[in-house]
Amino acid sequence: MGIAADLAIIIVAALLGGLVAQWCRQPLILGYILAGVLVGPHTGGITISDVRNIELLAEIGVALLLFAIGLEFSFRELRPVRRVALLGTPIQLVLTIAYGYGIGRLLGWDWLPSVWLGALISLSSTMVLLKTLMGQGRLGSLSSRVMIGILIVQDLAVVPLMIVLPQLSQPAFAFSTLTWALLKAAGFLALMVLAGTRLIPRLMALIADWNSRELFLLAVTAIGLGVGYATHLFGLSFAFGAFVAGMVLGESDYSHQALSDVVPLRDLFGLLFFVSVGMLLDPAFLWAHWPAVLLLVLLVGLGKGLILGGLTRFFGYGNVAPLAVGLGLFQIGEFSFVLARVGLTAQAITAEQFSLVLCATIATMLLTPIVSGLTAPLYARFRRFSPREPLQTIQLPSAECRDHVVIAGGGRVGRHVAQVLKRLEQEFVVIELDPRRVEQSRQAGFPVLYGDASQEVVLRAAGLERARLLLITAPVIASARLIVYQGRRLNPGLRIVARAEGLEQMRWLRDHGVDEVVQPEFEAGLEITRQALLHLGIPPAQIQRFTDAVRQELYAPLYQNGGAYQTLAQLQQAASGLALTWLEIPASSPGVGHSIAELALRTRTGASVVGLLRGGVLHPNPTADQRLEAGDRVGVMGAPGQLADFQALLEIP
Numbered sequence: 001m002g003i004a005a006d007l008a009i010i011i012v013a014a015l016l017g018g019l020v021a022q023w024c025r026q027p028l029i030l031g032y033i034l035a036g037v038l039v040g041p042h043t044g045g046i047t048i049s050d051v052r053n054i055e056l057l058a059e060i061g062v063a064l065l066l067f068a069i070g071l072e073f074s075f076r077e078l079r080p081v082r083r084v085a086l087l088g089t090p091i092q093l094v095l096t097i098a099y100g101y102g103i104g105r106l107l108g109w110d111w112l113p114s115v116w117l118g119a120l121i122s123l124s125s126t127m128v129l130l131k132t133l134m135g136q137g138r139l140g141s142l143s144s145r146v147m148i149g150i151l152i153v154q155d156l157a158v159v160p161l162m163i164v165l166p167q168l169s170q171p172a173f174a175f176s177t178l179t180w181a182l183l184k185a186a187g188f189l190a191l192m193v194l195a196g197t198r199l200i201p202r203l204m205a206l207i208a209d210w211n212s213r214e215l216f217l218l219a220v221t222a223i224g225l226g227v228g229y230a231t232h233l234f235g236l237s238f239a240f241g242a243f244v245a246g247m248v249l250g251e252s253d254y255s256h257q258a259l260s261d262v263v264p265l266r267d268l269f270g271l272l273f274f275v276s277v278g279m280l281l282d283p284a285f286l287w288a289h290w291p292a293v294l295l296l297v298l299l300v301g302l303g304k305g306l307i308l309g310g311l312t313r314f315f316g317y318g319n320v321a322p323l324a325v326g327l328g329l330f331q332i333g334e335f336s337f338v339l340a341r342v343g344l345t346a347q348a349i350t351a352e353q354f355s356l357v358l359c360a361t362i363a364t365m366l367l368t369p370i371v372s373g374l375t376a377p378l379y380a381r382f383r384r385f386s387p388r389e390p391l392q393t394i395q396l397p398s399a400e401c402r403d404h405v406v407i408a409g410g411g412r413v414g415r416h417v418a419q420v421l422k423r424l425e426q427e428f429v430v431i432e433l434d435p436r437r438v439e440q441s442r443q444a445g446f447p448v449l450y451g452d453a454s455q456e457v458v459l460r461a462a463g464l465e466r467a468r469l470l471l472i473t474a475p476v477i478a479s480a481r482l483i484v485y486q487g488r489r490l491n492p493g494l495r496i497v498a499r500a501e502g503l504e505q506m507r508w509l510r511d512h513g514v515d516e517v518v519q520p521e522f523e524a525g526l527e528i529t530r531q532a533l534l535h536l537g538i539p540p541a542q543i544q545r546f547t548d549a550v551r552q553e554l555y556a557p558l559y560q561n562g563g564a565y566q567t568l569a570q571l572q573q574a575a576s577g578l579a580l581t582w583l584e585i586p587a588s589s590p591g592v593g594h595s596i597a598e599l600a601l602r603t604r605t606g607a608s609v610v611g612l613l614r615g616g617v618l619h620p621n622p623t624a625d626q627r628l629e630a631g632d633r634v635g636v637m638g639a640p641g642q643l644a645d646f647q648a649l650l651e652i653p
Helices: 003-023 029-037 049-072 075-106 111-121 124-134 140-168 175-209 213-233 240-249 255-279 285-289 290-314 321-328 335-345 351-372 375-385 412-423 435-443 456-461 477-490 503-511 520-535 539-556 554-562 563-576 601-605 640-649
Strands: 392-394 405-408 428-432 448-450 469-472 495-499 515-520 579-584 607-613 618-619 632-637
Touching: 003 029, 003 049, 003 255, 003 285, 029 255, 029 351, 049 140, 049 213, 049 255, 049 335, 049 520, 075 111, 075 140, 111 140, 111 335, 111 520, 124 140, 124 321, 124 351, 140 240, 140 321, 140 335, 175 213, 175 240, 213 255, 213 563, 240 255, 255 335, 255 640, 285 290, 285 351, 290 321, 290 351, 321 375, 335 351, 405 412, 412 428, 412 435, 412 554, 428 435, 428 618, 435 448, 456 520, 469 477, 477 495, 477 503, 520 539, 579 607, 601 607, 601 640, 632 640
Parallel strands: 405 428, 405 469, 428 448, 469 495, 495 515
Antiparallel strands: 392 448, 579 632, 607 618, 607 632
């Protein structure tokens, strides 16, 4: 069957490899590479008949990968960490390429493959890092935002590297050749921007008006791959054109739908690319050259980690951020596979050198969760022996402040809480490590302490020993654990309220001494559900009973442990049996002109009138001699059956 049989073998093998990777909690691309090893020419058994055809299809996967990056790229995402991302990342790339060149020369390579080695190890893995951060509960921390900003710029750097590096392989290479290639790239980019702002939006608007999903998908794919082929004819990289097309289309109103449509195609053809990479890995080579692979992994991990950590510190990020960035981005990334394939095709690196880099890349990816997990213990040990950094304080209350609130985290949730406490004239202190959020708190007039809330010296500076309440608003569970530990140690009787992102985090926090745990996403979903049920005409009392039951199921540990939270829950349950309803008195009602006492509303229905709204003026707790008029809105409190009797008595529809 030829290529059809090969594709069937690859997809089934990729599924099995993906299942293994998911079971081992590893990125799926490692499973795809494993599948490529199994069906490749070096392992025997079921083997692909024509590797070259699969490699040609894999080039489409590379183009679609870069096309999707272009669609997703936004300078807004880099704004919080723009200095270290836009300035620090190019410096990191240059330093790492120079370092990789030195490693290549140490291994006895010529100058050209050594330069390629430096370029290959300069990139880190977005997929692996995001998977690791989510698993560790650190997504959303300051160090994670720095790492993601660096990764975005690294992914963008793949495009110029794919233009520049192949030019080094030309026999008659000169800087004029390289300059000409860069000029062609700039000219093509200008041409695409011009066409993209005038032609592509009109074309997409026309197709969108026809309301055909199939035609829209075809148009998006044709733009990405068609522009890529145009750049190939222009003498530039096919993938570069796809990236430019994605970036231009990303500025239109159709970028989100285009991305959602192209993602399945990107994933499918990307699967072919990573499987084709695995086909080039020879297990016998790994067995024979494991000392060289181990040496390369150690050199890359140490050198690259130091470069990234040092640059992070140089750009003003202190405390745990440099260590977290160095241990999180030491690996070689998936786009190094793309560059390595280009280098192999251009004969800039040999098959043996390619295999060495491939083995080292896979090894560093597998080591990332383990190495990154060392951040917290290493930082704790480092803090014991390092001098304490001076604390920056803004508008802190007096040193004798007592019974105040300490808010660990000055993000959106922390600022909302601080605003309420400020209005109520309650004393509080915000602890925040992100300089941008510290500045926002300063502008809002909040007392703020710059520092890491998981450190004892910072908590002492906030007066935690004398505080009444500690609020942990940061969603990062790793930080929350350290804050809870330090807080309980400094003030055993302290009340702690923490934010959690899932049930596992809630259980851990409850088991380790947190008094109340709140899950914001659950509360938001419950409120949306309540609003939806109201619009569907469900009685308010029934909605209240339902939401109370659902909330009690989630917060079961809080209810079971008794205390004030259980008392509050019991009051809420008691209140759910009553409902405050506002009813309008129609002109035809027999109650018009009669007082509440004359109608004997409480005696005859059991419901109580607790408010009366007339002419825009609210009269709370109206007296018994208050007469009802047509158009009055009365606030009635009672059980559902009592409210029904009240409406029937006054003939209120």
